[in-house]
Amino acid sequence: MAITQLSLFLMNQPGQLVNAVGAIASTGANIRAMSIAEANDFGILRTIVTDTDKVCERLKEDYLVTRTRVVAARMDDRTGALYPILEALNESNVNIEYMYAFTGTGPEEAYVVLRVHDPDTAEDVLHARGIGTLSDESLNL
Amino acid sequence: MSRYYQPEIETAPRGKILEIQNEKIVRQVKHVWEKVPYYRDLMMKKGLTPDDIKSVDDIKKLPFLSKADLRDAYPYGLLGTDLKDCVRIHSTSGTTGRRVVAFYTQHDVDLWEECCARAIVAAGGSNEDVVQVAYGYGLFTGGAGLHGGSHKVGCLTLPMSSGNTERQVQFMMDLDATILCCTPSYAAYIGEFLAEQGYKPEDNKLKAGIFGAEPWTEEMRRDIEQKLGIKAYDIYGLTETSGPGVAYECEEQHGMHINEDHFYAEIIDPDTGEVLPDGEKGELVFTSLDKEAFPLLRYRTRDICVLDRTPCPCGRTHVRMAKPMGRSDDMLIIRGVNVFPSQIETVLLKEGYTPNYQIVLDRERNTDTFDVYVEVSADQFTDLMSQIQKMEKSLESALRTMLGIGPKVHLVAPKTITRSEGKAVRVIDKRKLHD
Numbered sequence: 001m002a003i004t005q006l007s008l009f010l011m012n013q014p015g016q017l018v019n020a021v022g023a024i025a026s027t028g029a030n031i032r033a034m035s036i037a038e039a040n041d042f043g044i045l046r047t048i049v050t051d052t053d054k055v056c057e058r059l060k061e062d063y064l065v066t067r068t069r070v071v072a073a074r075m076d077d078r079t080g081a082l083y084p085i086l087e088a089l090n091e092s093n094v095n096i097e098y099m100y101a102f103t104g105t106g107p108e109e110a111y112v113v114l115r116v117h118d119p120d121t122a123e124d125v126l127h128a129r130g131i132g133t134l135s136d137e138s139l140n141l
Numbered sequence: 142m143s144r145y146y147q148p149e150i151e152t153a154p155r156g157k158i159l160e161i162q163n164e165k166i167v168r169q170v171k172h173v174w175e176k177v178p179y180y181r182d183l184m185m186k187k188g189l190t191p192d193d194i195k196s197v198d199d200i201k202k203l204p205f206l207s208k209a210d211l212r213d214a215y216p217y218g219l220l221g222t223d224l225k226d227c228v229r230i231h232s233t234s235g236t237t238g239r240r241v242v243a244f245y246t247q248h249d250v251d252l253w254e255e256c257c258a259r260a261i262v263a264a265g266g267s268n269e270d271v272v273q274v275a276y277g278y279g280l281f282t283g284g285a286g287l288h289g290g291s292h293k294v295g296c297l298t299l300p301m302s303s304g305n306t307e308r309q310v311q312f313m314m315d316l317d318a319t320i321l322c323c324t325p326s327y328a329a330y331i332g333e334f335l336a337e338q339g340y341k342p343e344d345n346k347l348k349a350g351i352f353g354a355e356p357w358t359e360e361m362r363r364d365i366e367q368k369l370g371i372k373a374y375d376i377y378g379l380t381e382t383s384g385p386g387v388a389y390e391c392e393e394q395h396g397m398h399i400n401e402d403h404f405y406a407e408i409i410d411p412d413t414g415e416v417l418p419d420g421e422k423g424e425l426v427f428t429s430l431d432k433e434a435f436p437l438l439r440y441r442t443r444d445i446c447v448l449d450r451t452p453c454p455c456g457r458t459h460v461r462m463a464k465p466m467g468r469s470d471d472m473l474i475i476r477g478v479n480v481f482p483s484q485i486e487t488v489l490l491k492e493g494y495t496p497n498y499q500i501v502l503d504r505e506r507n508t509d510t511f512d513v514y515v516e517v518s519a520d521q522f523t524d525l526m527s528q529i530q531k532m533e534k535s536l537e538s539a540l541r542t543m544l545g546i547g548p549k550v551h552l553v554a555p556k557t558i559t560r561s562e563g564k565a566v567r568v569i570d571k572r573k574l575h576d
Contacts, residue, residue, distance in 0.1 A: 007524035009517060009554050037526040041551045044526055064522040064554060097525060115524065 001135040002069040002119040004052045008045040009064035029055045033102035069119045072134035077110040092125045146262040151457045163196040165430035170194040176221045205439045211241045221436045232280040233380045244434035256386030256400045257290025263391045264349040264374040268295030275323035278302040282384025287322040317346040324477045325357035329507030332368030342370030354477040396461030411469035424469045443470045476509045478546040499558045503571040511548040516555045
């Protein structure tokens with residue numbers, strides 16, 4: 001399973017972010033989640049969108065884009081819900097490169113996006129504990 | 142205190158200098174013909190034999206040597222003596238692709254050190270002076286040249302080498318250094334450091350500085366003179382001809398006297414190779430007149446320059462060269478280190494980058510800043526910041542190894558490097574070194 005994250009290389013300059021977001025909007029896709037990692041001269045915009053393929057094609061016209069498989073683990077939108085997810089991964093020695101979260105479309109539903117070395121193993125670990133994860137297909141719903 | 146180190150040569154009538162040159166060039170050409178097959182072949186291709194060179198007027202018949210020849214002949218192809226007679230080598234700044242190795246016999250070292258001694262005495266030096274040599278020591282000619290010259294004059298020599306400014310300043314103040322020798326940017330840096338430590342220009346005992354190995358402006362000279370409370374003298378030279386001291390400034394600070402009894406200077410049109418009349422701007426070409434181990438005839442320096450033969454009020458009769466006004470090739474001099482943009486391109490391709498890059502040079506606090514902007518390609522891009530930063534660091538280190546000087550690398554998005562008329566602008570030099 002796992003889902004596809006798009007990562008964009010953006011210069012650390014005014015106008016870069018707004019233009020990138022405009023390009024995504026022009027495809028009619030919806031941004032479900034995003035996060036930015038920044039360095040001195042540039043930043044990396046990571047985003048989860050509906051209609052990943054269409055957005056990816058559009059962004060490739062103007063940006064460096066890369067597709068990465070990440071795990072989107074479902075949790076309740078309540079205190080303490082993230083803990084069992086990280087606990088499970090920790091106990092299985094799965095290292096997390098970075099993570100960010102977004103709320104789901106259902107009531108009190110949230111997702112944490114996890115960038116790990118091996119998403120398949122991570123998903124197995126989570127599923128064994130009864131923790132659900134998203135697929136690309138479920139994103140477009 | 143003598144104003145000249147070798148007055149009989151430095152103030153010799155022009156006729157006498159010409160006589161010395163004519164006598165030496167005949168011997169030097171014979172020496173090269175006998176000992177350097179590489180150059181003999183070049184002469185033969187032009188149908189020349191040593192008999193064709195009877196005076197310096199005939200030098201214009203001789204073939205040129207360029208940096209490319211020096212690379213082709215690396216390392217021994219231009220050697221003019223048996224190796225057993227050589228006592229030293231020096232080399233141009235750690236540039237793998239374009240390294241030049243120069244050899245010296247004891248005679249060559251003495252000749253070079255005498256040239257540096259003339260520069261030190263012209264800057265007011267005598268055996269009562271304490272000379273702080275803050276040029277780099279080692280393969281670089283700066284440290285060794287001024288060190289040797291200082292010995293010849295009989296100065297107390299502080300062989301500091303470059304860097305460790307705190308220690309430089311401590312020795313300078315504690316041992317009452319009177320003459321400072323280093324790159325102009327380092328002199329400016331020392332001046333700022335002294336001010337930050339609360340010293341006023343009159344607190345040090347320095348009276349003069351001999352600065353070279355990189356381009357600098359009149360504004361920078363005034364700045365250094367003010368900060369250190371000294372008179373700042375320019376010095377010129379290149380490893381290929383020996384090192385610093387090929388030409389040096391006198392108290393007039395109006396052009397550098399070329400040591401014409403050792404080096405014959407011409408100004409040529411860089412495109413046609415024709416010798417230009419005095420006073421015209423062109424490429425500076427040197428012919429060594431009495432070198433043993435590394436005699437170079439008509440070596441093209443690529444420095445654009447003007448010669449001035451009007452008499453100098455200082456009494457020296459040797460021709461003066463202006464500060465070089467630019468280059469006839471694309472070589473950059475960054476913090477005293479010679480850098481060719483093509484070297485950067487070589488590293489980028491080797492490291493898997495596209496050759497889309499831009500060099501930006503500027504001056505901050507009188508020190509060169511050196512930034513290289515490089516476009517990232519699609520197959521290199523990753524979502525992990527740590528990997529991209531690792532790429533930057535590893536490119537910086539590969540460039541430092543190649544160039545001998547470390548640039549700051551900035552990875553940028555594709556198609557963001559400035560292009561004019563479809564052609565990428567490779568170098569943006571904001572240092573304003575030339576008018």
